[in-house]
Amino acid sequence: MSTVPHLPSAIEGQPAHFGTILAHHPGLATSFGSTYATFWSQGVLDHPTKETTRIRNARITDCGY
């Protein structure tokens, strides 16, 4: 998969990455950021388990994170 961003950064002076591209859509970025933070900082699942699934998913899907 290409690692060249298909959209430019929406934040002047910063390179294109997930966060700066998402900034093209501020409302969605805010909502997603809040939800994502809740997923990672709260809940009934311990953090190592969350991290294990994240890493495994990233490896299988060739995600850079």
Place this chain on the structure above:
Amino acid sequence: MSSWLGAHTSEADLLAVRTGLAEPLAQLRADTGRECPGRTATIIEARMAQMIAGEGGLEPFGELDPGEQVVVALAEQFMLDAHGVDGAQMARLGEHFSPAEQIAIMFQLAFTDGFTKLRRVMGLPVATTTTTTVVAPSPPSSSQPSSSRSSSSQPSSKGDL
């Protein structure tokens, strides 16, 4: 969706009329079976069967405009194999949608793909009615890039996403 014969049909009926399709179909099946990982070959086979039989189409939505056609092609590639979405396809998306809209489209694909898998893995039935209320995010701010599509083609009731 009409089949390749313009009406609902079977593969045998199709090949009886369009004999030249037999070899390409066989070759496609051989290629996908040999090269496609996971369920991709099975999905392609199912899609081929739909196309032959004239099923699984988008007739309820009427004729798709060029932007919608790009989205449909992108959605199919995204679901089948996201690694196959290339720069040219994303460039075509950019011809019809603003950056904000492209972000929204990709989130829509990611959520539908992810939650469809979630539903499948958890054995959840397809809900026919909504039992929870989803509050749409606030409308786009005025600083957001304007759509490159005509307003008549914009959905009006789907919220920000």
